[in-house]
Amino acid sequence: MKTRAAVVTESGSPIAVLELRLAEPREGEVLVRVAAAGICHSDWHLVTGDTAHPLPAVLGHEGAGVVEAVGAGVTKVAPGDRVALNWAPYCGTCFLCKKGSPALCRTYVGPLWAGTMLDGTPRFALDDGRPVYHYCGLACFADRTVVPEPCCVPVPDAVPFEIAALIGCAVTTGAGAILNTAALEPGESVVVLGAGGVGLSAVMAARMVGCDPIIVVDRAAAKLEMAADFGASHAVAAGSGALEKVRELTDGFGADCAIEAVGHPQAQATALEATRSGGRCVLVGLAPMGSTTELDTARLVREEKAVLGSYYGSCDPERDFPLLCDHYASGRLPLDRLVSRRWALEEVNDAYAAMLSGEIARGVIAF
Ligand SMILES: [Zn+2]
Ligand SMILES: [Zn+2]
Numbered sequence: 001m002k003t004r005a006a007v008v009t010e011s012g013s014p015i016a017v018l019e020l021r022l023a024e025p026r027e028g029e030v031l032v033r034v035a036a037a038g039i040c041h042s043d044w045h046l047v048t049g050d051t052a053h054p055l056p057a058v059l060g061h062e063g064a065g066v067v068e069a070v071g072a073g074v075t076k077v078a079p080g081d082r083v084a085l086n087w088a089p090y091c092g093t094c095f096l097c098k099k100g101s102p103a104l105c106r107t108y109v110g111p112l113w114a115g116t117m118l119d120g121t122p123r124f125a126l127d128d129g130r131p132v133y134h135y136c137g138l139a140c141f142a143d144r145t146v147v148p149e150p151c152c153v154p155v156p157d158a159v160p161f162e163i164a165a166l167i168g169c170a171v172t173t174g175a176g177a178i179l180n181t182a183a184l185e186p187g188e189s190v191v192v193l194g195a196g197g198v199g200l201s202a203v204m205a206a207r208m209v210g211c212d213p214i215i216v217v218d219r220a221a222a223k224l225e226m227a228a229d230f231g232a233s234h235a236v237a238a239g240s241g242a243l244e245k246v247r248e249l250t251d252g253f254g255a256d257c258a259i260e261a262v263g264h265p266q267a268q269a270t271a272l273e274a275t276r277s278g279g280r281c282v283l284v285g286l287a288p289m290g291s292t293t294e295l296d297t298a299r300l301v302r303e304e305k306a307v308l309g310s311y312y313g314s315c316d317p318e319r320d321f322p323l324l325c326d327h328y329a330s331g332r333l334p335l336d337r338l339v340s341r342r343w344a345l346e347e348v349n350d351a352y353a354a355m356l357s358g359e360i361a362r363g364v365i366a367f
Helices: 041-048 107-112 161-167 170-181 197-209 221-230 242-248 265-273 296-300 316-329 346-356
Strands: 004-009 014-022 029-038 065-071 080-085 131-134 146-150 152-154 190-193 213-218 233-238 257-258 275-283 306-309 337-343 362-366
Touching: 004 146, 004 346, 014 146, 014 346, 029 080, 041 346, 065 161, 080 161, 080 170, 131 146, 161 316, 161 362, 170 197, 170 213, 170 233, 170 257, 170 316, 190 197, 190 265, 197 213, 197 221, 213 221, 213 242, 221 233, 221 316, 233 242, 242 265, 257 265, 265 275, 337 346, 346 362
Parallel strands: 190 213, 190 257, 213 233, 257 275, 275 306, 337 362
Antiparallel strands: 004 014, 029 065, 029 146, 029 362, 065 080, 080 152
């Protein structure tokens, strides 16, 4: 069959929207008609070349849609099912899965990072037959895509596709940092550095938990203006003076928990300084591969600060996607507010320009 898709043909070039061939799903695979896909920063790293990946590749790892067909042996979903796509499928039987860390499962990362299905081959191809690779096994910037069965998580009718799509990455990553990694409790203070889709999801989750104060730090004035809508009690402009302001708002000690959702060494250092003694500093943003942040380890010991990495919100998608859907449907997590703007697939480069400018919370490609 044919599908239209947003493709990185070579790093440094604009994203191209091309008609591709798409093969039928094989054993253990699912054909999904994509309904919505979120504009996330991670895809951009393929465009710039910061993430090495076989090219050409179809972008998109934050999506939702309807199952159209299933390959042999698929039992988890059936045609007609509405699904959110999970970019970190897990096996459930390995050492890390059994330790309760399915987000850290390594069983499938080989083929997924190689841009293929789990059998090591891609389903997309150019007209001349040359292969086109799948980003994160999802490649959901496409009308139709084929994904591994473990990536499909059924979602209830009450959750619109664009919300289900965001639950597939930004919401789970941000809210999960609050609910799972940091396990924040009512009354705890939190500072969130970086108010993109992930940071604002963390803010909404902190509000739901009853954290206070909830301080947002960002360099974009537009983000600071929107922070209150998501439940922030205070918004602070990033840069000189930000740390003092955060301490002022937290009795002079810093926050019980700092969430770094930027992925920049300088912001990580600020997050650690903004954490009170005995508090926890959660690193959520992915810094460029190989970058490092200096830690004053003597202070870390004396001040008993915990530094925690949080990958995909320390989630179990099978448990957490339905839970987040529930929080949304009951009004506890107002995830609609994240969707600032919708674009057509053909406008994908405009959507990324808007994301990079910092003017939107989250953009969505609507199919
Ligand atoms: Zn993402
Ligand atoms: Zn596993």
